[in-house]
Amino acid sequence: MGINRKQLSNALRYIGVGVKRIPRVIKELKRKGFHFFGLVIPIIYLLGLHYTTFFTTQVGVWILGTISLLYFIWEQMRLNIPAMQEFCVKMYGGMMREKEKDRMNGVFFYLLGSTICVYFFHPLIAVSSMLFLIIGDFTAALVGISYGRTKIGNKSLEGSIAMFSVCWILSYITFFNQNLAEHISFWGAISATLIELFNPSWIDDNLTIPILSAIIMKYMTARFGVDLPIYNNYV
Template structure:
């Protein structure tokens, strides 16, 4: 978003064949999802730490994420209960929040909570894959669905779901390339993430459900196939 003015971005989206009525919604979603891309720091640090250091273990990662999640939860409680804090938050990053998040815990907390649970429960490679499914896969689903979606499934679109599945599949094929039957793990994990995104109930945040359920699906399939997930 910082690379383009609003007019330039509008012209680019129109050039890509996105209808005039869809452009404002796509721009708004790009701004919101673009901010969420900051969440890539968690799987990135986990990948580098686990693979290229000796001190950054799964236990260290869990301790750090648990602390961050707790601190953010306290901040959210302050935002929801102290008007001055809420005013500050709305002024600084309120534009990135969905309308329904302004008076309840926002999606960033559920992303942190989901990351913490995944680190605790899953193999590090599965955790990284599951978080990338959420960040990149969900971004793909939103962007393609809002831009080109025509076949509606509830309030989502078939086009967006297919985009998420393909992006998740590409990510997981790379991450599980050294695993026996890694393509099977990639397929079922990507399918689980896409179905959760498509049918996720409104009362629970998909920042929590997508990584947790896709991670569970990968571990379940690894158990059923009798294959080991390589870190």
Template sequence: MFAVVLVLDIVRLKVPAMNRFVFERFGSIIREREGKRLTGTPPYLLGIGLSFFLFSPEVAAAGVCFLAFGDVAAAIIGQRFGRTKIWGKSLEGTAAFIVAATTAGFLLHLFGIGLAPWIMLTGALVAAVVELLPIPVNDNLVIPVVSGGVMELLLRLAA
């Protein structure tokens, strides 16, 4: 799946007519800067795949949920209400990330994902910090992998 999406994204960049078509159809969910570079989809899929390859299913699921819910909340709240900027991101967006990721983590816990609430909370906070930091790698890749790595380490230390 990752390879197919990556190839399609590269073709989109190389064929102007395809790029226009994609933006006409999906422009509301694609950032304007992605018109000249890869979208966030390949790193998103790679982050999910690496998470499930590297970590226990519970940890991978939590990291992916932090990305899916936290990153979206940060983008929506940050763009709409973000006033206090740090490293080009808003603290309001970061707060929304923390709330959404923590909520997702606790819902996973309620539905039987076997991670202690303190591990989920730590993972959510790590994911929010990773999203905030000005790192040169797409956060769609980094959020689930780094937060998952921290949670996996904590899970093993607590055992």
């Protein structure tokens, strides 16, 4: 049995969310909750590398690249064919930001960013950077809208602290068996948080958060001299 809006509102009030904030929180839950489907990519990627011999980084890049290209074509059809645009608005328009209705939406940039991360970075770094976006960004938005008091631009200090905490835990779990895991995790988490906080409006953070945080983690592993494990021909 699903949770209806009244039950969700009651639950949010129970955990201290202000009454005036509840409609925004529910809207954000619906929109950002959809992004959790993006977890399929890092999960399949890691499981494939760990438990199969045929699934390599190259295979992952080809699959993600193909999906990204197909989604790009879909988006171009949505933006340029009125009937297609009307269909998409009816199907998932409520989960799109207003600005995404007449330009490429965040899903494409997530797919593109994931493809770039898988191609250029070690699997552990790529997976961590994707988790920063999927779960960390969600946490920042939810906590910021629900409890944010201290504003930093159009974001909040509370949301940023929550994002850093979640990102640090996620990346520490990912790098748990590696030397200096806590340091790599810290720099990855802080970079993702700062990127989310100060990301310019003209570029989608679904692209900048994973790519830039991956660059920082790659630099820190090199700086600390950490040798990451080999996965199916990926050193």
